[in-house]
Amino acid sequence: MTQTATTSLETVEALYEAFARGDVGTVLGVIAEDAEWFEAEGNPWYLGHPFVGPQQIVDGVFARIGDEYEDFRLDIHRFLVDGDTVAALGRYSATSHRATGRPLDAQFVHVWDVRDGTMVRFQQYTDTRQWADVMGAGAS
Template sequence: MQKAIILATALAGSIGLAACAPAETNTAVEEAQDSGALAVVQGFYEAIGTGDMDTVAGLLAEDVAWSEAEGSPYAAGNPYVGFEAMGAGVFGPINEAFADFAGIPETFTTEGDRVVVEGRYTGTNRETGEALDAPFVHVFTVADGQIATFQQYTDTWQWRQLTGTLED
């Protein structure tokens, strides 16, 4: 666990996953604030953005099931179970491949214990200098005040092209 925290702390500082208020609001977000799920997910983005890995770890269930988009260069270990697996299989490799990486949430939509976040990934490939600018959708399930599951959807073609893993 300590290794993952060190990795994630270094990653958060270098990738700058940004916390931001939603650019748009909707009634589903306003109605769901009482459930706490929205606050947990917003707290996750804020903690990542500030590099507060203790808070990040506390917001994740010990057995969180984290799934990257099918076809993503980081999906081989799906689902990554636990914080350490996420750091080794997802966050670490992204940090190695991209400078100034950010995942910027733009809108939050909630229904019960589920929070859907729409946003954009940006960054620069460290080897080629090519820019990443890909939309994402993150789907979180929150249980007992912690993130229990995560599913990512994104432009996997762009990710594979920029990481050199695009197959002919």
């Protein structure tokens, strides 16, 4: 079990490193064809169902981050590992949302399920009210 947990943690750490470099190709190489990506309920991008597979994840999440936010970053503070499941605790930040000019600074927990070095499921937990306010979708 320790070996699997270590492998899963290394996979998730490598994903965050690739995100930080803007290396989408490496990220996509680790996402299973049928991977499920769940945005937090209440997030303005939440559809009521997961994005499935690399292309939906790119179109529904990654491309939107790049299109909508200036200097978007993820700062990881801690990892928790349980077998093939890895939780990452940290903060999102961006200097501004392009449409509103508002900065983003929101905490998150990401829960990753990894099988044999491949990401099969992702669940986001974050302050969805702050996201909505930054994006101009919430009450001011």
